Amino acid sequence: EIVMTQSPATLSVSPGERVTLSCRASQSVSINLAWYRQTPGQAPSLLIYGASTRATGIPPRFSGSGSGTDFTLTISSLQSEDFAVYYCQQYNNWPSMFTFGQGTKLEIK
């Protein structure tokens, strides 16, 4: 089973700041990696797929990079709605398993 590890668990940042979240896979997942955002009380929503492609309607302040085992999600200028929990997910051994990371919470400093 592929294990996805996100860091840090929590990040305290100010609105307008730039932030980078990390996700590491226990073995290569190529670019079969997605990022989701979950605001309190809401369902997750897709931000990035294929490691770096923004989903429909996602603003350009979100960017993803990486391949293999190391991935990052960068938010260039934090807006109020970005204070949420972010999850990475691998789907490299599709159609078998779809492992999520444990999440990174962005909180207001």
Next chain:
Amino acid sequence: VQLVESGGGLVQPGGSLRLSCAASGITFSSYWMHWVRQAPGKGLVWVSRINSDGTNTIYADSVKGRFTISRDNAKNTLLLQMNSLRAEDTAIYYCARESTSSLAFDIWGQGTTVTVSS
């Protein structure tokens, strides 16, 4: 485009529950579908997947043999039959659509809450 889950509730350990996910605004029969759960205060955990015509299913080890995913394409509905429920199955259960192009989960329902407790 909408997915709406229902069927959650309070059930005793060892009991059963059936969750539904009603799809609207999409060609439901064209998509592979998933169930994902989230225990209180915890992260997302993938549960199960079914292919577009319902002939192929897979499960997380934690639910294998107890949960059954199925679908009724005529009714645009995804189902999850949950048997032999345990306290650790307590969670919000989300249905999600797998994108045909990206393989990521591009549409999610709002979730239905399952509580397993005596």
